[in-house]
Amino acid sequence: MSEEMADKKSLVPHIIAVVLIVLVIIAGFFWLQESSQPEPVNVPVAQSPEPAPEPTLAEPEPIETEPQPTFEEPVTQPDPQPIEEPLEPEPLDTSDGTLKTLVLEMTDYETAAALLVNDDLLRRFVVQTTNMANGTLAPRFRLMNPPEHSFRVYQQADKEWIDAASYKRYTPYVDVLEGLDNEKLIDLYRTYKPAIREVYAEIGDPDDNFDYVLVDAINHLLDTPEVPVPVEVYTDSVMYKYRNERLENLSAVQKQLLRTGPENMRRIKAKLRELKAIIQQ
Incomplete structure (x- = not known):
C-alpha cells in the first residue's frame, strides 16, 4: 500500500485503529448462540377406572307440602375489568446522535467525541467492515x-525511514479502543x-450473514x-511505499494497521483477542 505524502496530498485516510473502535462492538458475537429450550411434551395421564356405584336403598316417596316462598338476594356482578392492549416496543433509535452517545459513554468521552465523525455512523460502519x-x-x-x-519520515544513510512521531498520532485512538467495555459492546x-x-x-448479498463478514x-x-x-x-513522486516487498504486497487494510506502529498494533490486537476470549468462555 502507498504511504501518504508529507505534504498531505495523499487521499488514504488514517482510519484502521478508528474503525476497530466500532468493529469490536460486534467482534466475536457470531460465537454467541442462544440455547433453545425443548418444547414441553404433554404426557397423557392414565385415568383410573371409575368406581362402581354403591347400591342405594330405595328412598320413600316424599310427602308433598305446600311450597314455602323463598327470597334470593340479588348477586352483585363485579365491574368488568378493561382489557389492556399489549404495549408495542418502541422503535429502535438509529439516529447518529444516539449512536455516538452510546459509544462515547463506554470510553473517554471527550477524547472520543473529538475523533468520531457525526453523520451516517451505522452505514459507515457496515460499508467499512465489508471492505x-x-x-x-x-x-x-x-x-x-x-x-x-x-x-x-527522516533520512539516514541516503534512505528514508518512518519517523516514530508518525506512530504516536494514533495513540489517542488506541487509548479510546482500550477503554471500551467488552460486555457493553456486545450488548x-x-x-x-x-x-x-x-x-x-x-x-451486499441479503442472504449473507453479516456476522461472518465481521469475523x-x-x-x-x-x-x-x-x-x-x-x-x-x-x-514514487506521488506517495510513499514500503521498501520491503513483503510489506508492500500486504492488503491495504494490513498496511494501514502497520502504520499505527508496533506498540499500537500490539495493543489493538490484544483488545481483539481479549474480546474473543471473553465470548468463547
Whole structure:
C-alpha cells in the first residue's frame, strides 16, 4: 500500500485503529448462540377406572307440602375489568446522535467525541467492515477524523525511514479502543443487529450473514505481521511505499494497521483477542 505524502496530498485516510473502535462492538458475537429450550411434551395421564356405584336403598316417596316462598338476594356482578392492549416496543433509535452517545459513554468521552465523525455512523460502519473483510478500505466512509499531524519520515544513510512521531498520532485512538467495555459492546451490537442487517442487505448479498463478514475483517487484521522498526520507505513522486516487498504486497487494510506502529498494533490486537476470549468462555 502507498504511504501518504508529507505534504498531505495523499487521499488514504488514517482510519484502521478508528474503525476497530466500532468493529469490536460486534467482534466475536457470531460465537454467541442462544440455547433453545425443548418444547414441553404433554404426557397423557392414565385415568383410573371409575368406581362402581354403591347400591342405594330405595328412598320413600316424599310427602308433598305446600311450597314455602323463598327470597334470593340479588348477586352483585363485579365491574368488568378493561382489557389492556399489549404495549408495542418502541422503535429502535438509529439516529447518529444516539449512536455516538452510546459509544462515547463506554470510553473517554471527550477524547472520543473529538475523533468520531457525526453523520451516517451505522452505514459507515457496515460499508467499512465489508471492505475490510475484503482487504480494502473505503476512504469516503471513514468512521473517525484523521490525525491532526501529517505523516513524517527522516533520512539516514541516503534512505528514508518512518519517523516514530508518525506512530504516536494514533495513540489517542488506541487509548479510546482500550477503554471500551467488552460486555457493553456486545450488548450494543445485539441491540442494533437488526438495523445493521438491513443496511448490509442494501450493499451486499441479503442472504449473507453479516456476522461472518465481521469475523473475516477481524481475522484479517489479526493476520497482519509484526515487523521491527525502523521501517524503510521510498517515494514514487506521488506517495510513499514500503521498501520491503513483503510489506508492500500486504492488503491495504494490513498496511494501514502497520502504520499505527508496533506498540499500537500490539495493543489493538490484544483488545481483539481479549474480546474473543471473553465470548468463547
